[in-house]
Amino acid sequence: MTYLWLALAFIAAAAIAGALFARHGVRRGEAGKHWKAVGLAFTALAVLTAVFDSVMIGMELFHYDASHILGVKIGLAPIEDFAYPLAGVVALPGLWMWLTGKREGSGSRSSSSTLKGLVPQALLASRPVSWINTAYPFAAAMLLTTREIDWVLVVGTFYFLIPYNLAMYGINDVFDYESDLKNPRKGGIEGALLQPHLHRPMLWLAAITNVPFLVVLAFAGGPALWMSLAVSAFAVVAYSVAGLRFKERPVLDSLTSSTHFVSPAVVGLALAGASVTPGLLILLAAFFLWGMAAHAFGAVQDIEPDRQAGIGSIATVIGARRTVRLAVGLWLVAGLAMLATPWPGPLAAIIAIPYIVNCAPYWNVTDTTAARTNVAWRRFIWLNYGSGFLVTLIFILQWSFTS
Amino acid sequence: MGALYLVSLLLGITCMLLLDHRFRLFFWRDAKAAAIVTAVGVIFLLAWDLAGIGLGIFLRGEGTIATGLLLAPELPIEEPVFLIFLVLCTMVLYTGARRLLDRIPATRSEKQRERENV
Structure with a gap:
């Protein structure tokens, strides 16, 4: 009998709520039609429930404590189960x-039309060409540790491929609107101008697409994982959100940006339960320095527009020339650090060279010629693919050594 | 680890959304309202599930077509997905029924008018 009482309690709550909603929401003269449609829908649902509930119980997906149910069944479905659709x-x-009804009455019916284009805009804003930069570190770190593809790997890779970038760049573009407007470089491969009426929906979209994944992933591990997920999510938000704006704080901007790419790898390692070794720490440190260099160099081309918009960055503060030299130095240290990792890690030291070669011509760049570094930065996007290829080869080599 | 049940549910959700898209019934008519209705429905039914689990009425099966992953004791990962499907199915049926009911009197009165004109 317990199930019957439980069902009756919830049906009563639903019925009261339904009656109240209908009284306020259904226009006069349409109440008959409303309840008729409810009746039709329930008839169809009841048939579906009788069939599929029986199938689900037959497949042993769930069962009931016999002492708690009435025992009246339609097919295999206990009569109380029909309370759910009801x-x-x-x-x-x-x-x-x-x-x-409320929406149509208050005349803001246009809200659905203003949302038009949100998803394509959001996808464009999320830089699909760079999606792999966050998904790859996660997938590689996890796969190399667990050596198997399970649902956590699939869910996590998808998360760091799309929703994560949607949040990172979506939030960024909302709060960057001012400076982006003055920057002709935005709006194509390197990001899109986001119309102001899409700002709020974009932030909602970022939250809706990210929170469920973070919760599901958090279930798959312990405190170490929660910490890394928290750091990762915080870095995504703190980079550009008003009030924190880490991207406008010199040095902290490069640190946060690098965290965007290294933290997925750390999350992957935490999910896989990797053991912390000196080699692994050096590898992560080198990756982190590489990320910092990439960010710092990327900021050089934006010196002018950023200054005009009153936005600070590592490059606007220490200047174009010193930023370029810092970036080259960081890549050099990253490459050298890889030499200290266990074999075949040292092979990855080679990867630093193309980056240094690509950016060294700007060794003597000035703030006025800083925009020209965009040429090198464009090559940079494709250079990353080449590096990814080399890194993959090294991983395969490592895999074959350790199996 | 079987994914058949989960995949079936996701396929079912996809089909409901295709119907929704084709006939502009629910999310494609008012995305915000539809999102609220779905969230409220799923949370309400999930609370019901948890109450049932707490009272010891609902027991998870050992079916081979389920992933076996649990969100909480006796609460498999498939359950919220099923509830989303149930809410979508309910709302597509209701909004679809409303559409049909709106049409019937219209065609009837049109026919009457045609007859009067003859």
């Missing part, structure tokens, strides 16, 4: 009519 169909259409 409660849903009694309450939810009323809520729907109330919400949509």
Whole structure:
């Protein structure tokens, strides 16, 4: 009997809510039609429930404590199970009519049309050409540790491929609107201008697409994982959100940006339960320095627009020339650090060379010629693919050594 | 580890969304309202599940078509996905039924008018 009482309690709550919603939400003269549609929908749901509940119980997906149910069954489905669709169909259409009716009445019907283009805009804003930069470190770190593909790897890789970038660049573009407007470079391969009316929906989209993944991933591990997920998510938000704006704080901007790419790898390692070795730490440190250099060099081309918009960065503060030299230095140290990792890690030291060669011509760049570094930065996007290729080869080599 | 149940649910959700898209019923009519209705529905039904689990009524099966992953004791990862499907199915049926009911009197009165004109 327990299940019956439980079901009746929830049905009562749903019925009261449904009646209230319908009273306020359904226009006069349409109440008959509303409840008729509810009846039709329940008839169909009841048939579906009888069939599929029986199938699901037959497949042993779930069962019931026999002492708690009445024992009356349709097929294999206990009669109490029909309470679920009944409660849903009694309450939810009323809520729907109330919400949509209110919307139409207040004349803000246009809200759906203003949302048009949000998803394509968000995808463009998320730099699909760079998606792999965050998904790869995660997938590689996890796969090399666990050596198997499980659901956590699939879910995590998808998360760091799309939703993560959606949040990172979406939030960034919302809070960067001012300076982007003055920057002709934005709007194509390197990011899109985001219309102001899409700002709020974009932030919602970022939250909705990220939070469920973070929660699901958090379930798959312990404190070390929670810490790395928290750092990762914080870096994504803190980089550009108003009030924190880490991207405008010299040095902290490069540190945060590098965290965007290294933290997925750390999350992957935490999910896989990797053991912390000196070699692994050196590898992560080298990766981190590489990321800092990439960010610092990328900031050089934006010196002018950033200054005009009153935005600070490592490059606007220490100047174009010193930033370029710092970046080259960081790549050099990253390459040298790889020499200290266990074989075949030292092979990865070679990867630093193309970056240094690509940027060294700007060794004597000035703030006025800083925009020219965009040429090198464009090559840089493709250079990353080449590096990814080399890194993959080294990983395969490492895999074959350790198996 | 079987994914058949989870995949079936996701396919079911996809089909509901295709119907929604084709006939502009729910999310494609008012995305914000639809999102609220879905969230409220899923949370309500999930609370019901948890109450049932707490009272010892609902027991997870050992079916081979389920992943076996649990969000909480006796609460498999498939359950919230199923609830999303149930809410979508309910709302597509309701909004679809409303669409049909709106049409019937219209065609009837049109026919009447046609007859009067003859």
